[in-house]
Amino acid sequence: MTKSNCHNLSIRRIPAIAGCESINKVLQEDGCVIVEKFLTPDQVMDINKDVDPHITKIHTKRGTYQEGYWLNMRRQGHLALLSKTYREDVLNHPVIHGISEKIFLKESGDYWLATSAVLETGPGYAGQTLHREQDGIPICTAMGRDCPEAMFNFLIALTPFTDENGATRVIPGSEKWHDYSYQPSIEDSIPVEMNAGDAVLFNGKVLHGAGKNRSENFNRRALPIVMQSGYFTPVEASAFLPRPVIESMTPLAQRMVGWRSVKCQGIELWSLHMNELGMQLGLKSNQPLPEDQVDKKWLSHY
Numbered sequence: 001m002t003k004s005n006c007h008n009l010s011i012r013r014i015p016a017i018a019g020c021e022s023i024n025k026v027l028q029e030d031g032c033v034i035v036e037k038f039l040t041p042d043q044v045m046d047i048n049k050d051v052d053p054h055i056t057k058i059h060t061k062r063g064t065y066q067e068g069y070w071l072n073m074r075r076q077g078h079l080a081l082l083s084k085t086y087r088e089d090v091l092n093h094p095v096i097h098g099i100s101e102k103i104f105l106k107e108s109g110d111y112w113l114a115t116s117a118v119l120e121t122g123p124g125y126a127g128q129t130l131h132r133e134q135d136g137i138p139i140c141t142a143m144g145r146d147c148p149e150a151m152f153n154f155l156i157a158l159t160p161f162t163d164e165n166g167a168t169r170v171i172p173g174s175e176k177w178h179d180y181s182y183q184p185s186i187e188d189s190i191p192v193e194m195n196a197g198d199a200v201l202f203n204g205k206v207l208h209g210a211g212k213n214r215s216e217n218f219n220r221r222a223l224p225i226v227m228q229s230g231y232f233t234p235v236e237a238s239a240f241l242p243r244p245v246i247e248s249m250t251p252l253a254q255r256m257v258g259w260r261s262v263k264c265q266g267i268e269l270w271s272l273h274m275n276e277l278g279m280q281l282g283l284k285s286n287q288p289l290p291e292d293q294v295d296k297k298w299l300s301h302y
């Protein structure tokens with residue numbers, strides 16, 4: 001199949017409490033799934049509050065690697081610095097790790113974050129070209145549908161997602177296409193409409209993109225958590241986050257942001273003296289961190 005039969009497309013929904021086994025079953029069959037109540041209303045509110053003062057300062061005309069689509073899209077990364085809820089709850093989320101383990105441990109050995117940022121699109125935003133998350137990795141493009149799982153997106157809605165306000169659009173089943181060079185039109189995709197706190201999960205082979213924001217005054221916010229095989233280079237560097245912030249995190253969360261090694265086929269990658277990075281650095285974890293000691297202006301130094 002090179003083209004989708006898009007008019008019959010739909011995405012199944014499953015509550016987060018159904019657990020990773022059930023969620024993964026749908027994912028294996030459909031390539032994507034909506035997980036309802038992925039975050040609680042309080043978690044969503046806290047992340048939005050933490051990001052508000054920073055994201056509003058972002059120049060909407062600042063270019064990103066997805067040039068051409070940035071007008072009216074604000075992209076705020078380095079969330080481990082800005083948000084305690086992100087640092088503690090999101091980076092340790094049981095569904096994210098339950099699914100990531102099922103996907104990556106066998107084929108890749110290990111996984112960590114490729115990128116994660118709050119993406120806010122405002123009225124007038126034109127929408128992204130449909131793309132696959134793995135498009136930046138040449139070997140994945142070459143292997144197409146036969147490529148081992150390279151990336152996985154847990155894309156959380158931080159506001160309601162509607163067709164009108166630019167909900168992420170996907171083409172379920174596009175991961176199985178034989179011709180990955182085929183570029184379908186946006187009408188071939190469907191909007192992922194969901195409540196704030198729900199998430200859409202899809203693998204690196206599924207065509208998707210932010211939708212056009214046709215609303216009059218609604219700023220849509222997404223929080224993609226893109227995990228990838230440990231042998232690929234993260235998109236976003238977190239090596240220079242302040243050490244006290246990193247040391248307040250769990251070892252698992254530290255690994256997600258590149259402060260610990262990943263082990264692939266028995267070999268320690270991103271290591272120091274061929275040993276586990278955190279251990280070699282004497283990195284502490286789970287240390288108390290008074291919020292007033294976090295220098296959130298730190299980002300502006302770079």
Ligand SMILES: O=C(O)CCC(=O)C(=O)O
Nearest residue numbers: 119167168209210211222
């Ligand atoms: O914001 C969205 O809806 C999707 C964003 C996305 O897919 C990306 O930036 O790679």
Ligand SMILES: [Fe+2]
Nearest residue numbers: 132133208209
């Ligand atoms: Fe994407």
